[in-house]
Amino acid sequence: RKEVEQDPGPFNVPEGATVAFNCTYSNSASQSFFWYRQDCRKEPKLLMSVYSSGNEDGRFTAQLNRASQYISLLIRDSKLSDSATYLCVVTRPGAGSYQLTFGKGTKLSVIP
């Protein structure tokens, strides 16, 4: 089983739709969780951290389920500008620090 798994998509949704991405992780010692956004050929940028209690930032909601070892990202009222690849990132204890592990990303295309 891969350490961090995501559905690669693509998810093609109309403007205004709600879309949800899931990400599963295999290491129960994983500590912190993030969602990154990556536009084509650009660097990944932090979208939001994911907290145990769940958190919301405008149209974006992130949730964590430690028992089932998955995190989710919900995007409401999709905009054309939301088109990007969304990377799930998990940290786990490693040599001297917490190591980052990246999922391969889920591609979202928002269609007019």
Place this chain on the structure above:
Amino acid sequence: DADVTQTPRNRITKTGKRIMLECSQTKGHDRMYWYRQDPGLGLRLIYYSFDVKDINKGEISDGYSVSRQAQAKFSLSLESAIPNQTALYFCATRGTWDTEAFFGQGTRLTVV
């Protein structure tokens, strides 16, 4: 100005040539990383460094070397470039403890 700066942004080089990719940061972070990204394979860790005297191999270090010249500078070298090292390369930094990563704009390297 970007907090994490990579040079060059694009480079075409010939097989067998030595090439250096440079990364500098103004975030004051101790931890620096080099990743490569290939379509369908996601981000893979090449090398990382927790401070000037600390260098660690990542999952795909063969064919690469690094130098941490100062806290703010971390360079990646390809001693003898080969075509399968054609990829998008990212430098990243992290602060202390278990925080998110910040990426440079990337270097697109083509080995012909």
